[in-house]
Amino acid sequence: MLQFEVLARSMESAARCGRFQTARGEVRTPVFMPVGTLGTVKGLTPEELRDAGAQIILGNTYHLYLRPGLDVIRHFNGLHRFMHWPGPILTDSGGFQVFSLARLQKVTEDGAAFQSHIDGSRHMLTPEKAIEIQIALDADIIMPLDRCIGYPAERDAVRAALDMTTRWTRRCQAVWQAEARPQAALFGIVQGGMYDDLRCRSAESLVALDLPGYALGGLSVGEPAEIMLSVAQKALPLLPADRPRYIMGVGTPENLVELVARGADMFDCVLPTRNARNGQLITSRGTLNISNARFREDERPADPACACYTCRRYSRAYLRHLYMARELLAYRLNSIHNIHYYTHLMADMRRAIREDAFEAFRKQFYAGRRASAD
Amino acid sequence: MLQFEVLARSMESAARCGRFQTARGEVRTPVFMPVGTLGTVKGLTPEELRDAGAQIILGNTYHLYLRPGLDVIRHFNGLHRFMHWPGPILTDSGGFQVFSLARLQKVTEDGAAFQSHIDGSRHMLTPEKAIEIQIALDADIIMPLDRCIGYPAERDAVRAALDMTTRWTRRCQAVWQAEARPQAALFGIVQGGMYDDLRCRSAESLVALDLPGYALGGLSVGEPAEIMLSVAQKALPLLPADRPRYIMGVGTPENLVELVARGADMFDCVLPTRNARNGQLITSRGTLNISNARFREDERPADPACACYTCRRYSRAYLRHLYMARELLAYRLNSIHNIHYYTHLMADMRRAIREDAFEAFRKQFYAGRRASAD
Numbered sequence: 201m202l203q204f205e206v207l208a209r210s211m212e213s214a215a216r217c218g219r220f221q222t223a224r225g226e227v228r229t230p231v232f233m234p235v236g237t238l239g240t241v242k243g244l245t246p247e248e249l250r251d252a253g254a255q256i257i258l259g260n261t262y263h264l265y266l267r268p269g270l271d272v273i274r275h276f277n278g279l280h281r282f283m284h285w286p287g288p289i290l291t292d293s294g295g296f297q298v299f300s301l302a303r304l305q306k307v308t309e310d311g312a313a314f315q316s317h318i319d320g321s322r323h324m325l326t327p328e329k330a331i332e333i334q335i336a337l338d339a340d341i342i343m344p345l346d347r348c349i350g351y352p353a354e355r356d357a358v359r360a361a362l363d364m365t366t367r368w369t370r371r372c373q374a375v376w377q378a379e380a381r382p383q384a385a386l387f388g389i390v391q392g393g394m395y396d397d398l399r400c401r402s403a404e405s406l407v408a409l410d411l412p413g414y415a416l417g418g419l420s421v422g423e424p425a426e427i428m429l430s431v432a433q434k435a436l437p438l439l440p441a442d443r444p445r446y447i448m449g450v451g452t453p454e455n456l457v458e459l460v461a462r463g464a465d466m467f468d469c470v471l472p473t474r475n476a477r478n479g480q481l482i483t484s485r486g487t488l489n490i491s492n493a494r495f496r497e498d499e500r501p502a503d504p505a506c507a508c509y510t511c512r513r514y515s516r517a518y519l520r521h522l523y524m525a526r527e528l529l530a531y532r533l534n535s536i537h538n539i540h541y542y543t544h545l546m547a548d549m550r551r552a553i554r555e556d557a558f559e560a561f562r563k564q565f566y567a568g569r570r571a572s573a574d
Numbered sequence: 575m576l577q578f579e580v581l582a583r584s585m586e587s588a589a590r591c592g593r594f595q596t597a598r599g600e601v602r603t604p605v606f607m608p609v610g611t612l613g614t615v616k617g618l619t620p621e622e623l624r625d626a627g628a629q630i631i632l633g634n635t636y637h638l639y640l641r642p643g644l645d646v647i648r649h650f651n652g653l654h655r656f657m658h659w660p661g662p663i664l665t666d667s668g669g670f671q672v673f674s675l676a677r678l679q680k681v682t683e684d685g686a687a688f689q690s691h692i693d694g695s696r697h698m699l700t701p702e703k704a705i706e707i708q709i710a711l712d713a714d715i716i717m718p719l720d721r722c723i724g725y726p727a728e729r730d731a732v733r734a735a736l737d738m739t740t741r742w743t744r745r746c747q748a749v750w751q752a753e754a755r756p757q758a759a760l761f762g763i764v765q766g767g768m769y770d771d772l773r774c775r776s777a778e779s780l781v782a783l784d785l786p787g788y789a790l791g792g793l794s795v796g797e798p799a800e801i802m803l804s805v806a807q808k809a810l811p812l813l814p815a816d817r818p819r820y821i822m823g824v825g826t827p828e829n830l831v832e833l834v835a836r837g838a839d840m841f842d843c844v845l846p847t848r849n850a851r852n853g854q855l856i857t858s859r860g861t862l863n864i865s866n867a868r869f870r871e872d873e874r875p876a877d878p879a880c881a882c883y884t885c886r887r888y889s890r891a892y893l894r895h896l897y898m899a900r901e902l903l904a905y906r907l908n909s910i911h912n913i914h915y916y917t918h919l920m921a922d923m924r925r926a927i928r929e930d931a932f933e934a935f936r937k938q939f940y941a942g943r944r945a946s947a948d
């Protein structure tokens with residue numbers, strides 16, 4: 201199991217600071233997990249991820265199942281050795297991609313039949329298969345197959361989806377227990393859309409399964425930020441205080457601060473890496489669009505307060521030049537900076553919670569982010 | 575000046591091993607210079623270049639003049655600080671790109687009028703301007719504007735082009751002397767196409783200018799390898815033995831070995847980096863097309879005899895997966911390997927020359943390259 205331990209609690213909010221153990225090392229929470237879709241966080245080496253402060257990364261079951269395929273990963277005894285990342289890995293169940301990226305054929309009680317978005321080949325993802333794949337990947341934290349619903353959605357559809365998620369989670373738990381792989385911690389995923397009572401229904405039935413950790417899924421699917429925060433605020437207290445609480449697929453730095461304030465411990469999101477590849481540098485003093493002509497001769501680093509490799513070495517002018525010329529190095533240097541920003545934002549929050557100064561931190565964070573990076 | 579010094583000569587061939595000093599450090603010859611077209615060797619940091627064995631890199635005047643523009647480079651007091659590469663840089667004159675990449679408007683005795691391949695803007699490149707740009711880039715070795723002719727070409731056209739190159743070189747030398755920047759060494763570029771007597775005519779008139787180094791230009795422009803080698807073999811002895819001899823834009827590992835055997839000291843080529851981005855890994859036992867299905871589960875590094883970062887860490891299976899998925903990391907890891915292969919091929923040649931065992935080296939090199947990497 202994860203042996204999650206809360207080390208400090210904020211007196212001013214629900215924020216908390218903790219740690220959990222995996223077979224591949226300790227993780228300090230709150231934590232942000234960079235997304236390594238295809239066995240690589242796009243453009244970066246494992247050493248760079250570590251230098252940028254990453255403790256744990258995410259892999260995508262759907263993508264890795266299609267490419268390179270399970271036989272290849274099995275040949276390497278799992279994803280860690282294949283990609284040369286020795287630290288902890290969390291994998292999703294593939295459900296989100298099957299329902300958003302693949303051509304979905306049919307969803308039954310059994311599972312989801314879909315066609316690959318790459319070559320149209322036909323596959324079937326069942327709860328059992330989702331666990332089997334993640335065990336082959338040898339992930340340290342694994343997720344059950346869930347039925348994710350977009351926004352807005354009808355109450356009946358949301359309720360049916362969350363009930364199916366609960367039944368699928370029980371099947372996942374059965375396989376997981378049969379496989380006897382306690383070093384891979386299975387989390388539950390609370391669904392229920394933006395309906396507070398349905399979130400409550402989902403949380404209750406999953407908490408009854410006594411899983412090592414719990415996630416809120418189906419957020420950041422198109423709803424306004426206030427609604428996301430409101431749903432999370434009501435759902436987070438329903439999750440056991442002695443297990444890590446993971447918000448899936450969220451979000452902006454502001455989202456992370458607000459969700460930590462509401463008691464969340466774990467996050468993943470493509471935002472820092474995807475936006476980096478789109479020329480956006482996220483800093484403590486707002487976000488820079490590096491293509492802006494005003495950076496043409498700007499000798500300053502992206503963020504003068506930042507100690508990342510990119511900011512220690514390169515000027516905004518050089519980063520702008522690389523980005524305008526669509527040079528490969530641009531995507532890489534920008535990604536290093538953004539991941540560093542996210543991991544250090546989490547470290548700052550952990551420190552603030554330990555010092556019971558979270559509200560002061562939050563004020564300072566907003567003052568900085570609202571300032572101009574110029 | 576460069577203070578070129580020959581340290582050892584092969585008794586079995588014209589191969590030689592030497593060194594020259596620049597304001598930014600010593601360079602051991604024979605040397606291969608990775609191409610950093612736009613102020614970056616595509617995908618790699620300066621630290622990675624250094625780790626892969628690069629002593630000196632090449633920058634492209636034409637590209638840097640258009641992007642980011644001279645005002646930006648001047649603001650940073652040159653290319654080194656802008657791109658954070660502290661070692662020596664050689665820049666070309668821009669002539670090759672003006673004659674191959676830009677929309678050429680008109681070539682007169684004055685220079686070449688052209689339109690940018692990016693935005694169609696109109697520019698004029700004169701011999702004086704080519705030197706002015708390279709001095710702004712603060713390159714350690716600079717090249718005169720030359721008139722490069724393709725293959726095949728009529729004798730009269732080749733002769734006219736080489737004579738224009740000679741006159742342009744004199745104008746370049748005049749500006750260079752007036753600027754009094756001896757730390758930027760101006761080389762001469764011998765043209766003359768595939769006509770041995772015209773190469774001789776070009777070499778004689780340029781050697782008379784007493785420049786710090788000499789290059790053979792206009793090779794690897796479509797001619798068969800035997801013709802290239804034959805032309806180089808006859809032209810190299812016409813260049814002063816006490817100056818570095820640089821073969822521009824060549825080539826394969828086999829080309830480099832054959833040209834070193836004929837007395838060449840310096841090389842640049844996009845081949846290792848471009849082919850890396852096309853999935854070709856150049857090894858001591860032949861070239862791997864990493865997309866090949868036989869590498870799907872291959873746990874071996876690209877080259878078991880190679881000590882580069884890529885080969886120390888990653889399997890062929892992982893490199894194949896990254897390449898098939900068009901992941902950014904693929905281009906980078908492949909480029910690191912190929913540059914390492916090239917720089918270490920040169921280091922092996924330097925050692926063989928010092929030990930006067932160049933012929934034994936050459937035999938072993940061909941035996942390895944003809945073997946299968948499987």
